[in-house]
Amino acid sequence: MDKEVKLETRIIKNDPSNLFCWKWIRPPTGRTLSELNRLCDLLNGFSYENGETDKWAWNLHPSETFYTSVLTKLLDEKILPNANMSFETARLHLLPQKIGILIWRVMQERIPVRVELDKRGVDMDSVRCPVCDDDIETAEHTFLHCEFAKDIWSRIFRWWGSNRHMYSCLGDMFKGDIGGSKSKLWQSIEWVCGYHIWRNRNLTLFQRKRGNGPMALNEVQIKSFEWISKRVRKCSFEWSQWLINPSSYDDQV
Numbered sequence: 011m012d013k014e015v016k017l018e019t020r021i022i023k024n025d026p027s028n029l030f031c032w033k034w035i036r037p038p039t040g041r042t043l044s045e046l047n048r049l050c051d052l053l054n055g056f057s058y059e060n061g062e063t064d065k066w067a068w069n070l071h072p073s074e075t076f077y078t079s080v081l082t083k084l085l086d087e088k089i090l091p092n093a094n095m096s097f098e099t100a101r102l103h104l105l106p107q108k109i110g111i112l113i114w115r116v117m118q119e120r121i122p123v124r125v126e127l128d129k130r131g132v133d134m135d136s137v138r139c140p141v142c143d144d145d146i147e148t149a150e151h152t153f154l155h156c157e158f159a160k161d162i163w164s165r166i167f168r169w170w171g172s173n174r175h176m177y178s179c180l181g182d183m184f185k186g187d188i189g190g191s192k193s194k195l196w197q198s199i200e201w202v203c204g205y206h207i208w209r210n211r212n213l214t215l216f217q218r219k220r221g222n223g224p225m226a227l228n229e230v231q232i233k234s235f236e237w238i239s240k241r242v243r244k245c246s247f248e249w250s251q252w253l254i255n256p257s258s259y260d261d262q263v
């Protein structure tokens with residue numbers, strides 16, 4: 011809810027001492043109070059010709075009224091210029107909520123890769139990718155261009171039976187587009203794959219345990235089967251069929 015902060019003041023008509031009449035929702039304290047005192051010093055002795063009611067105007071909004079929600083939006087637009095704003099929430103009924111939260115953070119570029127930490131002033135030895143050390147670590151590198159990511163994506167596409175190998179940009183990922191149409195099942199697999207790419211990155215960085223493509227594919231197959239089969243009531247998933255032909259379940263989720 012918008013919280014309007016009234017910063018209204020008026021000059022008391024014909025008051026020779028030029029006193030202000032403040033109408034605060036909350037009386038200012040601390041640094042705000044000292045800024046207010048400085049402002050009063052600046053205005054001290056200023057003469058108003060007609061003595062009419064005066065008020066503060068906030069130039070960043072047409073209403074000239076200050077709203078915290080407007081300020082928040084303006085700051086977000088400045089601080090997060092690359093955010094994919096169409097990806098406002100991320101949730102798939104086939105997967106645990108934690109997967110959706112991770113994918114949402116990736117799409118909003120709010121994932122703590124080294125470049126982002128560096129931008130926020132975190133002191134690090136290096137901003138290079140901890141998995142391959144071939145490039146600086148951005149979200150796009152981690153999920154798209156890193157050797158580990160490229161390897162697992164190509165294996166996942168082959169497992170699904172697609173002749174595609176890679177995505178062209180981060181914005182193409184995690185949307186469930188496959189073979190010219192949308193698929194909730196494929197999207198779920200994409201998200202599980204993204205989850206494992208991030209998990210592998212963290213294991214490499216914090217535990218010095220680096221995975222490989224075949225192992226990662228196997229983990230995606232196991233976890234996606236476990237999560238999805240538990241949440242789909244109308245058909246039973248067979249592990250052997252899942253391994254050979256996952257897309258055969260596409261119409262049933």
Ligand SMILES: [Zn+2]
Nearest residue numbers: 139141142156
């Ligand atoms: Zn890398």
